[in-house]
Amino acid sequence: MSKSVEVRLKVNGKDHVGQCESRTLMADFLRDHLNLTGTHVGCEHGVCGVCTILVDGEAVRSCIMLAAQAHGADVVTIEGLAQAGVYHPVQKAFHDHHALQCGFCTPGMLATAIDFLSTNASPTEPEVREALSAVLCRCTGYQNIVTAVMEAAAVMRGEIETGARADG
Structure with a gap:
């Protein structure tokens, strides 16, 4: 039997305290303990990238x-990207360019793109393609995403x- 641990962290700007087994994965903690179901799980091996979130900005x-x-960390999930009802610029651009199809990979794709743009503010198209190769999308050819x-x-x-509102 796995030992129970207390996890204190900030998720999407709100402090949370939870108890879970020491072997609980972050994706499961977000989904099952915090009811934040926007983080999807694909391969469960860290390969496909659809479960990507931001932890302390990375x-x-x-x-x-x-x-x-994640104890003590600042976590951002898809539910926390829009601020004060305004889409993050990456969310807005995805919307404007129809850069999603089924939407399953979208939360991980957005987190990956935001992290990438935080370190490369003026990327080339090949650099964007390389960065986005970390998330597998089976529905599109990536052109609209790029x-x-x-x-x-x-x-x-x-x-x-830009200035699209997330709430209407």
């Missing part, structure tokens, strides 16, 4: 991270204006 595969490892990330980078650099 992209992390939540299917291979233990919840206990276009969306390129536009989001321009918005985040202040070259293009």
Whole structure:
């Protein structure tokens, strides 16, 4: 039997305290303990990237991270990307460019793109393609996703204006 541990962390700007078994994966903790079901699980081996979340600002595969490892961390999931009812620039660009199909990989794709753009504000298209290769999408050829990330980078650099509301 696995030992129970207390996990204290900030998720999407809110403090949370939870108890879970020491072997509980972060994806399961988010989904089952915090009822944040936007984080999807695909391969359960850290290969496909659909479970990617941001932990202390960096992209992390939540299917291979233990919840206990997130103790004290600042976590952002798909549910926390929009702020004050306004989409994150990457979300807005995905919407504008129809950069999703079934939506299963989208939360991981967004987290990966946001992490990538935090370290490369002016990427080339090949660099975007390389960064996004960390998340597998079976529904699309990635072109609209790449276009969306390129536009989001321009918005985040202040070259293009945006302001779509997430609530309408």
